[in-house]
Every structure is written in C-alpha cells, then in structure tokens.
Amino acid sequence: MHEIGIAAAIIESGQAEAARRPGSKIIGIGVRVGVLAGVDNDALRFAFSALVAGTDLESLKFEIENCRRRNRCQECGNEFESDIYDASCPQCALGDILLVGGDELELAYVEVEEI
Amino acid sequence: MTVIPIEKKVLNENQRIAMSLRSRFEEHRILCINLISSPGSGKTTLLEQTLARVGPEEKVAVLTGDLQTENDAKRLARYGFPVQQITTGGVCHLDATMIERALASWSLAQIDLLFIENVGNLVCPSSYDLGEAAKVVLLSVTEGEDKPPKYPSIFAKSELLVLTKIDLLPYLSFSMEQVRANARLVHPGMEILEVSSRTGEGFDQWLSWITQRRQQVYERICALQV
Numbered sequence: 001m002h003e004i005g006i007a008a009a010i011i012e013s014g015q016a017e018a019a020r021r022p023g024s025k026i027i028g029i030g031v032r033v034g035v036l037a038g039v040d041n042d043a044l045r046f047a048f049s050a051l052v053a054g055t056d057l058e059s060l061k062f063e064i065e066n067c068r069r070r071n072r073c074q075e076c077g078n079e080f081e082s083d084i085y086d087a088s089c090p091q092c093a094l095g096d097i098l099l100v101g102g103d104e105l106e107l108a109y110v111e112v113e114e115i
Numbered sequence: 116m117t118v119i120p121i122e123k124k125v126l127n128e129n130q131r132i133a134m135s136l137r138s139r140f141e142e143h144r145i146l147c148i149n150l151i152s153s154p155g156s157g158k159t160t161l162l163e164q165t166l167a168r169v170g171p172e173e174k175v176a177v178l179t180g181d182l183q184t185e186n187d188a189k190r191l192a193r194y195g196f197p198v199q200q201i202t203t204g205g206v207c208h209l210d211a212t213m214i215e216r217a218l219a220s221w222s223l224a225q226i227d228l229l230f231i232e233n234v235g236n237l238v239c240p241s242s243y244d245l246g247e248a249a250k251v252v253l254l255s256v257t258e259g260e261d262k263p264p265k266y267p268s269i270f271a272k273s274e275l276l277v278l279t280k281i282d283l284l285p286y287l288s289f290s291m292e293q294v295r296a297n298a299r300l301v302h303p304g305m306e307i308l309e310v311s312s313r314t315g316e317g318f319d320q321w322l323s324w325i326t327q328r329r330q331q332v333y334e335r336i337c338a339l340q341v
Contacts, residue, residue, distance in 0.1 A: 096304025
C-alpha cells in the first residue's frame, strides 16, 4: 500500500507543472500506469481523493490510463504486447525477453484553465 | 481549458537519485544487488551464509531494511563486514533517498559488493529503483508455486530467482517444476537458482553468479573507460 506516497507525488508534480504557467489553475491530472508498475488503480484513486478532500484541489479531475505489457524477444527481435503472466514470444517461444513497456508510472498531462 | 502533455515519471525524484547512485556505483566498481522477497523467505539467512563464505579481505557491505527493529543488522554484523540497518518506520519499501542517506557515512572506495536487503514485500519494492545493478527475488519453497503470476511485476523485473529452503522439500508438496515454469512464463529466460542456507546446498552456484556479475560490472566499466 504505497499508493498514498505515489498519489502525493502525482499531485505535487501536477501542481509544479501548473505553477510554471502563471495565470492558470490546475483542474485535472492524467497519469499512465503500466500493468507491471505495482500500483493498484482503485487504491491510487482512493489515495488521490483522500489527499485532495477538503483542499482547494477537491474538484481536481484524475484520469488513469493503463498500459499493457510490452516485450522484446532477445532471440528473434520480435516486439510484442503480452499478458502480464505469460510473456513467451509468440514467434519463437524460447527467447529471453526484455521488458520494454508496462512498468510506466508517468504523469501524462495536466489540464489547466485561466483564472 | 488547456491540456498540457508532460511525459514525466511520477517518481522522478526517486529516479534521479537512483541514477546518481548507479553512476557512483559504477565509478567505484561496486556491484549492487537489491534482494527482494516476502517476509520470511530467508533474505537475512541467505546473506548471513553468504557473508560467512566470503573471505575477510573482500569488501562487502550490507544495507538492511525493515519497518522496525535493528535485529537483522545485529545478525549480519557478526560476520565482520560493515552493516547498516535502515528502519523505515512503517514505509513498506526502501527508496533511493534512504540508500543515499545510509551511504553518506561510508566510503564507497571501501566497497566492492553492496547488498541491499529490501523490506519484506513483493509489491512496493518493485516500483522503486535503488540504483542497483540487479534485482534478485527470493521465493522459499514453503510459499506457493504461483507467486510469480500473483506478483508478476517483481518477477518480471528481477534478473535472478533464488528458490530458498530447499532442504524442506521432502516435507512439502511444492513442485520445483511448476514454480520454474510459472517464473519463466512471467519472465522468459529468467535465471533460477536453488539454495538451502541451512545445508549450504546451492551456495556454489549463488556465489559464482555473484562473481560472474561482478566480472560483468568490471568489464563494462573498463570498456567505458577505454
């Protein structure tokens, strides 16, 4: 349960990004969370809403985009999306794989409006 | 209303410190290994038996993380190598700042091999880069064979799986074949070792894996310096 810390980091960086645009106010934050990021959507939403409750950010919109797992086969070079639990290469089925996506935990955008 | 694309890691600050730790480790030719497992899988015992087998001339150091108590550091300090306990006070993982702070009191020139024993947890530690060269995940045979698909993140991100407590296999219905198959579905090509910290079985392979990784660190750094 480290989603509180992550939600706090999201709010903090969202505010920092908005602060770089004087005359605007932050109204929404979008994040990208990979299936292997070790972060639970519901827990993250819960943490986010708990942190903004009762503050001037209470109405802040929060959007999570989940990203699938992506792998590159070290044997045949094939790049493919896969299930979290089964990343065997659909082309050669024997290669060592390199994780190339699915562990994202990124601030995707902030939405601002003029004050 | 304007949408501004950002494309920045949420744990940007952790990442920045982890990258700085990684380059300091490379500069000092340190192999840093981040050990991760459930509570009670045998991280501390594996480290104890590892320290008992390395020569006193080796420059090995250990950072050990727990929510509370100095127990692990006390156990590990008996082997004569520098050991520091990081008590997180309730935080479920170690982060790069904790490592940076702990290392401030040590001279990196006096370390060749640094073990970080993470807080016992298969979830949260997988999100925090500590600047390590490799994550190693432990799974004891008294746990389930299906831990890799249950906690795919840490198994996908760890270079090596160490199956521990194999001396207990005769008393359990744990299937080595099944756990290996599960781990290699989540992480095709994953290296897997089997050890018993009680009997010492498998330690030759574990120690030679470390030696091999140290050699790789050394060669990569030499290549960078040419």
